[in-house]
Amino acid sequence: MRLEVGGMGIAIGGGRSVELLRRLPGFAIFETGEGRVDVHIELDSHEVIPEGTLLHSFDIVDGQMVCRFCKLVDGRYVYRFGDMGALLCPAPGREGEEPYRISELRMPAVLRFAVWTAVSMAGLGFGCLPVHSSVVVCDGRAVMCLGESGTGKSTHTRLWLQHIEGTHLLNDDSPLLGRDADGWHVYGSPWSGKTPCFRRERWPLAALLRLEQRPENTIRRLGTIESFTALQPSCPPCMMKDxxxxxxxxxxxxxxxxxxPVYKMGCLPDEAAARLSHNTIFGQ
Amino acid sequence: MRIDTRMKLRNVAGENIVIMSDGQASDMTRVVAFNESALEVYNALKEREFELDDVVRVLTDIYEVDEATARRDAGAWIEAMRKNDMLL
Known part of the structure; x- marks a missing residue:
């Protein structure tokens, strides 16, 4: 199976998990057959994975399981999914040379997360990362809405779809953001949260929009330091632990x-909020 | 006292910042930004023990500033560093 995600060609081999992955919502859309391969992922791996030093632990699959993120003495990284299995990642710089090995994972949601994690880790080497966001495309350019869970990212992009002509949703949870020769582009992905929005598309990025709930609609462009603190928390959190x-x-x-450009918006869930962010970003 | 250099000073898009690790909070990032003079002091003292007088000397050596002003600024620098747990 070969996927194309975030401009990376990802070859996925292994046993019966390959077919399981293909049947999970979203993945078949990103399957491309022949083409360049940048990253190898091996499912149902039997490699014995050492424990390593714990860097971080966090809940996954709605709190049903704890994921432990560890580092091995040889520089490789391990994500251990409860007692079910693990993902072994090559050391930085070897993303394209060694496979990402994932043991057999019986829960589809864990397999889905493990493949996302492998793509994230590989993407860091290729300069293309998943960014936790809801992304709307308008006039041929994408706007990434960032914010804590429950802030209203999806609500805000839905307001654009309702009130701004010529818009469509690219992804509602975890698109990838990478730079090509002609600038930063947002890519659709097989990971779109609760919204089944899986589009194999790539759009130039117009702006990042960090949202906060407020009793009135306000927007301002951020300087460098605030832009950093607006975007960094939306990138895969484990990466800050090493x-x-x-x-x-x-x-x-x-x-x-x-x-x-990065903007911060305090917003209500209303049409005026969508018009304010649209007019500010697209200059109308 | 000493600067805790385990917290890495980085240049990000032209700004000199230290990223603070705030435990488990994953959706909040706090950074401490250094202006030009704060950075000069940091770089001058990052590899040795120092006292208030050393900070004052760095400032008077680099900038045309009187002793009283330098002492006030040096105190403010130490206070800011201490408040952010960047001194050992």
Whole structure:
């Protein structure tokens, strides 16, 4: 199976989990057959994975399981999904050379998360990362809405769809953001949260919009430091827990905010909020 | 006292910042930004023990500033560093 996500060609091999992955919502849309391969993911791996040093632990699959993020002495990283299995990632710089090995995972939601994690870790090396956001496309350019869970990212993009002509949703949870020769682009992905919006599309990024709930609608463009603190928390959180990964992530965020305007918006869930952000970003 | 250099000073898009690790909070990032003079002091003292007088000397060596002003600014720098747990 070969996926194309975030401009990366991802070859996925293994046993019966390959077919399971293909049947999960979203993945078949990103299957592309032949093409360049940048990253290898091996499912149903039997590799014995050492424990390593714990860097971070967090809940996954709605709190049903704890994921432990560890580092091995040889520089590789491990994500351990409860007692079910693990993902073994190559050391930074070897993303394209060694496979990401995932043991057999019996829960589809965990398999889905494990593949997302492998793509994230590989993407850091390729400069293309998933960003927790809801993304709307308008006039041929994308706007990424960022914010804590429950802030109203999806609500805000839905207001654009309702009230701004010529808009469509690209992804509602975890699109990828990477730079091509002609600038930063947002890519649809097989990970779209509760909204089944899986589009194999790529759009130039117009702006990042950090949302907060407020009793009135306000918007302002952020300076460098605030832009950094607006975007960084929306990138994969584990990467801040290891110095090497943090270096690469901070470099990535710095490059994005050097070239893309970042806005902070206090907003109500109303039409005026959608019009304010649209008019500010698209200059009308 | 000493600067805790385990907290890495980085240049991000032209700004000199230290990213603070605030425990488990994953959706909040706090950074401490250094202006030009704060950065000069940081770089001058990052590898040694120092006292208030050393900070004053760095400032009077680099900038055309009187002793009283330098002492006030040095105190403010130490206070800001201490408040952000960046001194050992």
């Amino acid at each position: 110095e090497l990964l943090q270096d690469a992530l901070v470099d990535y965020v710095g490059r994005v905010i050097s070239e893309v």
